[in-house]
Amino acid sequence: xxxxxxxxxxxxxxxxxxxxxxxxxxxxxxxxxxxxxxxxxxxxxxxxxxxxxxxxxxxxxxxxxxxxxxxxxxx
Numbered sequence: 188x189x190x191x192x193x194x195x196x197x198x199x200x201x202x203x204x205x206x207x208x209x210x211x212x213x214x215x216x217x218x219x220x221x222x223x224x225x226x227x228x229x230x231x232x233x234x235x236x237x238x239x240x241x242x243x244x245x246x247x248x249x250x251x252x253x254x255x256x257x258x259x260x261x262x
Contacts, residue, residue: 205230209251211242223250 209220211232229247234257242253 209248209253211253211256213257218256220248220251220253220256223247 205227206225207222209222209229209232211218211220211234213234214236224247226247229245232242232245232248234242239257242248242257245253
């Protein structure tokens with residue numbers, strides 16, 4: 188019973204993180220950006236190389252402020 192409770196708490200934490208944050212992989216590091224809406228869409232995003240233009244076309248990421256995040260990083 189104790190193991191099931193631990194697994195449920197860890198799983199709930201992972202789901203909470205996936206619903207509330209964008210995890211953006213850049214050339215130098217991983218950046219975390221707070222989501223505007225509670226959705227699973229665009230949770231893990233690859234922004235390496237020429238894929239950055241797709242970030243600016245994604246409405247969920249634009250609302251969350253991906254332009255400012257990448258500008259601060261120098262990307």
